[in-house]
Amino acid sequence: MKLGRRLKTRLIEGALFASALSSVLITAGIVGVLIFETAGFFKEVPLWDFLTDTQWTPLFLDKHFGILPLFAGTFLTTVVAMAVALPVGTATAIYLSEYASERVRASVKPALEVLAAVPTVVFGYFALLFVTPLLQRFIPGLSGFNSLSPGIVMGIMIIPIVASLSEDAMHAIPMGLREGAFALGATRLQVATRVVLPGALSGVAAAFILGISRAVGETMVVAIAAGQQPRLTMNPLVPIETVTAYIVQVSLGDTPTGTLEFRTIFAAGMSLFAVTFALNILSFALKKRFREVYE
Amino acid sequence: MSRTQLNRLFDRAFGVLGLLATLLGLSVLLTLIVDVLLDGAGRLGWQFLTSYPSRKPEEAGILSAWVGTVWVMVVTGAVTFPLGVAAATYLEEYSKKNRLSEFLEINIANLAGVPSVIYGLLGLEVFVRLMGLGRSVLAGALTLSLVALPIVIVATREALRAVPNSIREAAYALGADKWQTVRGQVIPAAMPGILSGVILAMSRAIGETAPLITIGALTYIAFLPTSPISAEFPFISLRGLLDGFTVLPIQIFNWVSRPQKGFFEDAAGGIIVLLAIALLMNGLAIFLRHRFAKKARW
Numbered sequence: 350m351k352l353g354r355r356l357k358t359r360l361i362e363g364a365l366f367a368s369a370l371s372s373v374l375i376t377a378g379i380v381g382v383l384i385f386e387t388a389g390f391f392k393e394v395p396l397w398d399f400l401t402d403t404q405w406t407p408l409f410l411d412k413h414f415g416i417l418p419l420f421a422g423t424f425l426t427t428v429v430a431m432a433v434a435l436p437v438g439t440a441t442a443i444y445l446s447e448y449a450s451e452r453v454r455a456s457v458k459p460a461l462e463v464l465a466a467v468p469t470v471v472f473g474y475f476a477l478l479f480v481t482p483l484l485q486r487f488i489p490g491l492s493g494f495n496s497l498s499p500g501i502v503m504g505i506m507i508i509p510i511v512a513s514l515s516e517d518a519m520h521a522i523p524m525g526l527r528e529g530a531f532a533l534g535a536t537r538l539q540v541a542t543r544v545v546l547p548g549a550l551s552g553v554a555a556a557f558i559l560g561i562s563r564a565v566g567e568t569m570v571v572a573i574a575a576g577q578q579p580r581l582t583m584n585p586l587v588p589i590e591t592v593t594a595y596i597v598q599v600s601l602g603d604t605p606t607g608t609l610e611f612r613t614i615f616a617a618g619m620s621l622f623a624v625t626f627a628l629n630i631l632s633f634a635l636k637k638r639f640r641e642v643y644e
Numbered sequence: 645m646s647r648t649q650l651n652r653l654f655d656r657a658f659g660v661l662g663l664l665a666t667l668l669g670l671s672v673l674l675t676l677i678v679d680v681l682l683d684g685a686g687r688l689g690w691q692f693l694t695s696y697p698s699r700k701p702e703e704a705g706i707l708s709a710w711v712g713t714v715w716v717m718v719v720t721g722a723v724t725f726p727l728g729v730a731a732a733t734y735l736e737e738y739s740k741k742n743r744l745s746e747f748l749e750i751n752i753a754n755l756a757g758v759p760s761v762i763y764g765l766l767g768l769e770v771f772v773r774l775m776g777l778g779r780s781v782l783a784g785a786l787t788l789s790l791v792a793l794p795i796v797i798v799a800t801r802e803a804l805r806a807v808p809n810s811i812r813e814a815a816y817a818l819g820a821d822k823w824q825t826v827r828g829q830v831i832p833a834a835m836p837g838i839l840s841g842v843i844l845a846m847s848r849a850i851g852e853t854a855p856l857i858t859i860g861a862l863t864y865i866a867f868l869p870t871s872p873i874s875a876e877f878p879f880i881s882l883r884g885l886l887d888g889f890t891v892l893p894i895q896i897f898n899w900v901s902r903p904q905k906g907f908f909e910d911a912a913g914g915i916i917v918l919l920a921i922a923l924l925m926n927g928l929a930i931f932l933r934h935r936f937a938k939k940a941r942w
Contacts, residue, residue, distance in 0.1 A: 362823075368727050368728075368731040369735055371793075372751050375766075376751055379762060383765070437665045437669070441662065441665045449662075460670055463923065463926065464670070466926040467673070470853050470897050471918070472676075474911055477900060478683075479675075479679050505669055508669045536651050566758075567759070568761045593759065596761050596764075597761070601857060625759055629754055630754075633750070633754075
């Protein structure tokens with residue numbers, strides 16, 4: 350009887366361990382698949398061309414495989430998004446952490462979570478059919494597909510991430526530090542900018558970087574509103590294509606599997622994964638450093 | 645103006661600015677909802693919910709889309725719930741503080757930050773091609789499970805962590821072994837938090853478009869996956885799992901990409917349905933979390 354029980358316990362522990370291990374399998378799968386197909390891609394396209402060619406036209410007759418135009422598109426939309434999310438998110442975090450009463454905090458935080466619950470397809474619709482026409486009234490040269498409109502909408506989408514994580518970091522600063530400053534006659538703004546923010550800096554930076562990673566990986570908003578014209582440009586008023594939108598574009602078409610054109614989505618995916626992975630690691634390292642200091 | 649007065653002015657000014665910043669996101673959300681309602685409310689109705697997509701915007705509907713969403717969600721939940729809870733239970737209750745468990749934790753945290761389109765690529769290669777499942781409901785659901793799994797694991801771990809140790813210790817004192825404690829006491833106590841996490845993960849998954857497009861969920865579907873209830877013995881059929889499908893967000897995306905204006909209204913109608921479902925689920929998850937967090941007076 351005891352042996353049966355021990356065996357059962359061992360089996361269950363094994364099953365639980367296997368479930369936990371599945372997460373490793375997933376990561377291995379991602380890396381494995383990306384490397385496998387990208388290796389096939391680079392057999393036909395030299396790495397140098399991939400990194401330096403200024404055109405991305407794998408589906409045209411005159412094929413170019415330079416990833417720079419796609420990166421430029423991702424870069425543009427991300428910069429616009431962060432230009433919105435960083436100031437607004439940080440200001441929100443400071444307000445919630447240093448100014449707002451407990452009641453306001455308790456009601457605003459769930460409301461921000463709702464913003465994070467909206468599917469990105471909906472934001473894409475909003476960017477294309479509301480924001481772009483609205484902006485076109487003020488910017489006459491704005492084309493129907495551009496990087497300004499989805500960038501702004503993405504920024505709004507990312508505000509909850511930046512605000513929530515920054516606010517958590519600020520909240521962890523001990524009250525004693527603030528009280529010392531208040532006792533010396535500081536205003537809330539001075540406490541926020543000279544005591545709290547410097548102390549919470551690595552936590553806030555971690556929030557920023559996570560926001561950037563989110564913007565880089567965003568797919569639907571840009572697929573709907575930014576266009577499908579890979580273009581090496583810094584002009585936010587013209588159609589472009591991001592790395593993520595390209596993957597969607599090819600998946601919607603009838604590119605046969607196993608061809609070079611098919612493998613381009615994995616090369617794009619690999620670049621995307623590398624960038625977001627690096628950003629995420631950086632963010633975790635910063636968060637860890639912050640935690641060590643204050644907890 | 646003296647230095648002090650200047651500082652006080654800036655302080656007050658930021659009070660206003662900060663409030664405006666905080667309200668910005670919410671006001672945009674409200675604008676979005678109003679805009680979508682204005683565009684799409686006219687399309688809602690029985691016809692819209694029970695018709696297939698069509699070349700004519702006035703006749704198009706979301707039947708295949710919402711049926712597909714239900715199919716995919718049920719299977720995704722069935723996969724993610726046991727797998728996620730089991731993994732989190734292991735990490736929280738059983739693993740020792742060694743290199744391996746640290747590695748597992750970092751790994752899961754990393755997976756939570758991977759763009760969803762990359763999960764689509766993984767699903768395409770492994771589920772659709774390698775495992776030969778084709779562009780089916782099953783492949784789609786498995787791919788979505790990859791996206792939802794980290795969320796479930798993180799939420800379940802937090803729920804398990806919130807169960808006070810005295811519960812575990814009392815069980816051990818009465819002679820229970822680890823599994824009996826976990827299964828009989830800890831998990832039931834953490835269940836509201838776990839459910840909340842699962843519902844939250846599902847509400848995110850329901851809006852996911854990119855991974856399903858990548859695995860090849862079709863965008864113009866005029867059929868439904870084979871019904872699970874069949875007329876012959878044994879009356880339950882899982883053949884539908886291998887059929888092609890579409891989901892609500894993909895249908896919306898498809899309509900938004902068309903040039904005819906009529907399809908924008910269809911898209912807005914679809915969005916209203918999708919938003920209603922996603923926000924309801926999200927609200928349910930948050931409600932569960934708060935209600936039972938307050939009730940637990942340990």
